[in-house]
Every structure is written in structure tokens, then in C-alpha cells.
Amino acid sequence: MRAALYLSAGNVVVDDVPDATLSQPTDAVVRVLRSCVCGSDLWSYRGVINRAERSRLGHEFMGVVEEVGDEVRTLHPGDLVVAPFKWSDNTCPACVDGIQSSCGNGGTFGAPGTDGGQGEAVRVPQADGTLVAVPGGLSGVDESLYAALLSTSDVMATGLHGAVMAGVTEGSAVAVIGDGAVGLCAVLGAKAILGADRVFLMSRHADRAAIGKAFGATDVIAERGDEGIAAVRERTHGLGVRHVVEAVGTPESWAMAVGMAREGGAIGAVGMPHTMPELPLFQPLIHHLSLNLGVAPVRRYLPDLISRIVEGTLDPGPVFDTTLPLDDVAQGYAAMASRESIKVMLT
Ligand SMILES: [Zn+2]
Structure with a gap:
């Protein structure tokens, strides 16, 4: 079978690899219909972290179960x-x-x-x-929903988790820091699932802001740093917002999150750069802020997200602005590394 392989920084190829096979009785083999490139796949691509030569790539995929082990009960x-x-x-x-x-x-x-998602099949x-x-x-779900379904593998669930950790509920005002796929999905999750009323999206890219608006952002704020904080405070009677989703993970984005949170507010943090910042905790302490951080437990959210997509009440599909065949995976990495593309889907 064919799969994407990491060769060295900036060098990703598709090559022949051994077929995915069952190894444990609790395994399944899934034939991949759609996979994608994640921001975290770019860490090794940019040479920021080391990765073994010819290691498999990708962690987001959807597809069809091809084979199951003897102890698998719920899948066929x-x-x-x-x-x-x-x-x-x-x-x-x-x-x-x-x-x-x-x-x-x-x-x-x-x-x-392990097997990576960017290939023809995966041992699960x-x-x-x-x-x-x-x-x-397979017969009852239209192919046009595959992009939306694929997004639940990571970015949709991760964005929603940020909003959940920030305590967003019906009628909330929430600020989302980060206009990548996760930030945009946090906007959608806050608005369409949790019922937020006002959603501030910090974005200075027209294409990303347009998706954010389509996903329910009521205010797009291009300013950053202290100016960004001031812009959110101006729009909230000087109080700041009770809920902030931090979907970047740099010292600068954290300073914005803390600065725009209202007294007693909560920050839900899902931004995960390759190196996490050291956080000064004095400001969160004196402003009674709750800081909730975590790698999204995607599995917890999946059944509900999938149901909403199949029922037609949720469509995160537009976060994929580029679609390429698996064979062109190198082009996909380059497009995301140069920020030409928000998120690349592979068919
Ligand atoms: Zn467990």
C-alpha cells in the first residue's frame, strides 16, 4: 500500500509501505477515505523537532473498516x-x-x-x-459530508473542547484567540453547539475571518497584543469576556487571553505549539481566572459531533480550503507551511 513518509525537514514523500494488518485481537484495519495535514505535522517538517527517517505521518482520518480482530465486538x-x-x-x-x-x-x-493516517490504510x-x-x-452518507466528518477527528473536537473548558454556555460572550482550523472550529462549537451569543474572533487574515464569520463570529478583531485586548474591552463595556479560548499557545497569545478575560473569567486552552510557554500566574491569580488546559479527548465528543453532521445541523467542512490526492501530500505540507492553506484534506 501507499503512505506518506517523512524523509527529512521539508521533505515528505508517498511511497510503498507494508500493508496495514491486524496485530492484536482488539485491532481493526481501516481503509482511509480522507485524511489531512495538521499544524503539529509541521513541527518536524519545519525541522523544529526530530523525526525518524521514513516514519509514517498523520493522525486524522476517516474511512471504512476492512477487517476486525477476534475480540472486536462493536464494529464490522x-x-x-x-x-x-x-x-x-x-x-x-x-x-x-x-x-x-x-x-x-x-x-x-x-x-x-504506529501507522499514520496519511496512507491508504491504518491499523487501529x-x-x-x-x-x-x-x-x-457507507451507502447512506453522502461523500460531500466526508470533509465535515474528517474534521471531527481533531480540529472540530479540539475547538469545541476549548470552548467547553472556557465554560461557554447559552448566551455567553466568548473570545477566540487563533484563526487556524482549531480556532475557527472553536467559533463554530461555541456558537452552533454551546449557544454562545457573541463570539469575538481575533483574526487579521481575510480568508480565515470569512470562514469565522460563516461559523458564527459576531466580531472579527484584527488588532493584536494590548490593542487587541483594548478592542475586546471596548466592545464589552470595559469588562472583558467571561470566556476565552486560547488556540495558539504562545506567550503573546496567552498574554492576550489573560488580558481580555473578565474578573472571574475562564480560559480554555487547546493551543499546543512544540514548546509550551512558561506562564506568569500573578495576573490570573489577582483576577480570579480559571485556566483549563488539555489535549482534547476527541472520542468523548465524536458520537455527538457525527450525529449533528449527518443530521445536517453542523458543518465544519469549510475549514478544509485545499483538497489534494494522497500522492500530492508534499504539496499539501508546503501549502500549510507557507500558510497559503488553512488545512489540507487528502483523498
Ligand atoms: Zn482508557
């Missing part, structure tokens, strides 16, 4: 499924607490020794606890 060959970017057993204490991203038997697709460990079948199945 032919099922249309979405995979979270991490696998999980969905039964250990962390999973029962809804933090499947910390599963004691979990792992991340594309990590050393802990298949019952990981994969979520799409109602309607």
Missing part, C-alpha cells in the same frame, strides 16, 4: 468510521472520566512504530474504544 467490516487522533480503550479510569486522550492503553496515530489499536461508526454507513 464495511462500517463507515471516524478515528480520533488518539486511540483509547474507552474503559480505563481516565476514559471513564471522559479524558480518553489520557487513556492508560492509548496512543497517537503517526507516533513512532483498541478499535472498539476508538472508532465511532457513522449512522447511515
Whole structure:
């Protein structure tokens, strides 16, 4: 089979690799219909972190179950499924607490020794606890929904998790810092799922701001730093917002998040650069801020997100602004590295 392989910084190719096969009785093999490139895939592409030569790439995918191990109970060959970017057993204490991203038997697709999503097929460990079948199945779900379904594998669930951690509920005013795919999905999650009333999107890119508006942003604020904070405060009677989603993860974006949060507000942080910043905690302390951080437990959100997409009440599909065949994966990495593309989908 064919799959994307990392060769060196700036050099990603598609080549022949051994076919995906069952290795444990709890495994499934999924034939990939759609996968994509993530901002975190760019860390090694940019040479910021090391990665083994010829290692597999990608952690977001949706597809069709091809084969299941003897102990897999809930999935069957032919099922249309979405995979979270991490696998999980969905039964250990962390999973029962809804933090499947910390599963004691979990792992991340594309990590050393695992299959990556950017290929023709993937071995999925802990298949019952990981994969979520799409109602309607392969014959009942239109291909036009594949992009939206794929987004739930990471960015839609991650953006929503940021808004959930920020405490967004019906009628909330929320600010979203970050206009990448996760930030845009945080706007959509806050508005369409959690019922926020006012959504401030910090963005200075017209194409991203347009998607943000389509997703429900009521205010797009181009200023950054202290000017960005002032712009949000001006629009909230000087008070700031009770809910902030931090979807960047730099010292500058954190300073903005803390600066625009209202007294007693909450910051939901999902921004994860390759190096996390050291945080000064004095301001959060004196302003009574709750800081909630975490790698999104995508599996927790998947069934609900998938249902909404199939029912037609949620469409995060527009976060993919570029679609390429798997064979052109190198072009996809280049487009995302140069920020020409928000997010690249591979077919
Ligand atoms: Zn678990």
C-alpha cells in the first residue's frame, strides 16, 4: 500500500509501505477515505523537532473498516468510521472520566512504530474504544459530508473542547484567540453547539475571518497584543469576556487571553505549539481566572459531533480550503507551511 513518509525537514514523500494488518485481537484495519495535514505535522517538517527517517505521518482520518480482530465486538467490516487522533480503550479510569486522550492503553496515530493516517490504510489499536461508526454507513452518507466528518477527528473536537473548558454556555460572550482550523472550529462549537451569543474572533487574515464569520463570529478583531485586548474591552463595556479560548499557545497569545478575560473569567486552552510557554500566574491569580488546559479527548465528543453532521445541523467542512490526492501530500505540507492553506484534506 501507499503512505506518506517523512524523509527529512521539508521533505515528505508517498511511497510503498507494508500493508496495514491486524496485530492484536482488539485491532481493526481501516481503509482511509480522507485524511489531512495538521499544524503539529509541521513541527518536524519545519525541522523544529526530530523525526525518524521514513516514519509514517498523520493522525486524522476517516474511512471504512476492512477487517476486525477476534475480540472486536462493536464494529464490522464495511462500517463507515471516524478515528480520533488518539486511540483509547474507552474503559480505563481516565476514559471513564471522559479524558480518553489520557487513556492508560492509548496512543497517537503517526507516533513512532504506529501507522499514520496519511496512507491508504491504518491499523487501529483498541478499535472498539476508538472508532465511532457513522449512522447511515457507507451507502447512506453522502461523500460531500466526508470533509465535515474528517474534521471531527481533531480540529472540530479540539475547538469545541476549548470552548467547553472556557465554560461557554447559552448566551455567553466568548473570545477566540487563533484563526487556524482549531480556532475557527472553536467559533463554530461555541456558537452552533454551546449557544454562545457573541463570539469575538481575533483574526487579521481575510480568508480565515470569512470562514469565522460563516461559523458564527459576531466580531472579527484584527488588532493584536494590548490593542487587541483594548478592542475586546471596548466592545464589552470595559469588562472583558467571561470566556476565552486560547488556540495558539504562545506567550503573546496567552498574554492576550489573560488580558481580555473578565474578573472571574475562564480560559480554555487547546493551543499546543512544540514548546509550551512558561506562564506568569500573578495576573490570573489577582483576577480570579480559571485556566483549563488539555489535549482534547476527541472520542468523548465524536458520537455527538457525527450525529449533528449527518443530521445536517453542523458543518465544519469549510475549514478544509485545499483538497489534494494522497500522492500530492508534499504539496499539501508546503501549502500549510507557507500558510497559503488553512488545512489540507487528502483523498
Ligand atoms: Zn482508557
